[in-house]
Amino acid sequence: MQLLDGKKVSESLLAEIAVSVKELKEAGKKTPHLAAILVGNNPASEAYVGSKVKTCEQIGFASTLLRLEQDITEAALLEHIRNFNDNPDVDGILVQLPLPAHISESRVINTIDPAKDVDGFHPISLGRMVLGEPTFISATPNGIMMLLDYYKIETAGKNCVVIGRSNIVGTPMSILLSRNSNPGNCTVTLCHSRTQNLKEICLGADIIVAAIGRPNYVTADMVKEGAVVIDVGINRIDDPSRKSGSRLVGDVDFDQVAPKCSYITPVPGGVGKMTICALMNNTLLAVKGI
Numbered sequence: 001m002q003l004l005d006g007k008k009v010s011e012s013l014l015a016e017i018a019v020s021v022k023e024l025k026e027a028g029k030k031t032p033h034l035a036a037i038l039v040g041n042n043p044a045s046e047a048y049v050g051s052k053v054k055t056c057e058q059i060g061f062a063s064t065l066l067r068l069e070q071d072i073t074e075a076a077l078l079e080h081i082r083n084f085n086d087n088p089d090v091d092g093i094l095v096q097l098p099l100p101a102h103i104s105e106s107r108v109i110n111t112i113d114p115a116k117d118v119d120g121f122h123p124i125s126l127g128r129m130v131l132g133e134p135t136f137i138s139a140t141p142n143g144i145m146m147l148l149d150y151y152k153i154e155t156a157g158k159n160c161v162v163i164g165r166s167n168i169v170g171t172p173m174s175i176l177l178s179r180n181s182n183p184g185n186c187t188v189t190l191c192h193s194r195t196q197n198l199k200e201i202c203l204g205a206d207i208i209v210a211a212i213g214r215p216n217y218v219t220a221d222m223v224k225e226g227a228v229v230i231d232v233g234i235n236r237i238d239d240p241s242r243k244s245g246s247r248l249v250g251d252v253d254f255d256q257v258a259p260k261c262s263y264i265t266p267v268p269g270g271v272g273k274m275t276i277c278a279l280m281n282n283t284l285l286a287v288k289g290i
């Protein structure tokens with residue numbers, strides 16, 4: 001079993017992005033500038049946005065973090081997005097999800113200029129991705145593709161099961177893996193909460209991508225020997241033995257599943273790290289051209 005080390009891979013890819021930024025600057029071109037909007041004070045969202053801003057600093061990007069109150073109106077939030085759309089110095093815009101319940105995620109995403117949609121969530125970005133046209137691809141699925149590519153994992157002709165059909169992970173993941181590309185060319189089954197016989201379907205999988213948001217959901221009896229297992233889950237569970245009282249686990253029961261796998265991502269240190277790396281790559285592309 002080999003670990004797919006998202007921390008190591010993202011550090012290596014971020015170092016390459018930093019070199020590109022330096023070259024852009026030396027050529028008198030623009031410094032990539034990422035604008036992030038954080039609504040409210042969800043601790044996890046605070047941490048993720050903090051990591052994004054810190055990573056921008058590390059690789060030489062400019063960044064703007066706009067913090068807004070939890071009770072901001074949707075109209076006011078949309079106005080802030082339009083201001084970033086109209087600001088020629090801003091290359092990429094992201095609005096950290098989830099948003100408070102009174103704000104429509106889809107109206108927010110639809111308001112971002114597709115040319116600055118570095119999260120790849122806008123319907124135009126998703127549509128282009130489905131058609132195989134150059135576009136921003138959402139960070140988590142793209143980060144997983146980067147990881148598969150880095151470790152030269154053979155995907156063509158493989159049976160792949162994606163568990164979870166969210167707009168930001170499961171659905172785009174299923175499309176990317178089935179595309180005529182490398183990595184890609186998989187035969188993909190997209191499973192979800194209404195899927196019957198999930199265990200049998202998973203047992204036929206060469207590659208499993210678990211993105212269902214339930215701790216330790218994928219157990220050893222669902223995984224065939226030699227499978228590649230990609231764990232997208234980030235679940236905080238109680239653990240009285242820890243000083244913090246909790247710990248992070250994925251959607252895969254790592255300790256039981258890992259011995260059966262050819263490759264597996266850890267949590268933390270797997271897909272999550274790649275998400276930020278892929279976002280930075282999209283922001284660089286916003287300047288260099290997709």
Ligand SMILES: Nc1nc2c(c(=O)[nH]1)N[C@@H](CN(C=O)c1ccc(C(=O)N[C@@H](CCC(=O)O)C(=O)O)cc1)CN2
Pocket residue numbers: 047048049051094095096097098119139140234248267268269270271272273275276
């Ligand atoms: N606008 C967006 N909102 C959200 C996205 C997104 O891509 N765009 N994805 C997730 C959260 N997310 C990025 O925003 C994200 C999640 C996890 C990590 C990460 O590095 N995880 C670490 C563990 C971190 C920890 O200790 O808590 C890991 O897995 O090693 C980065 C980014 C939802 N919202």
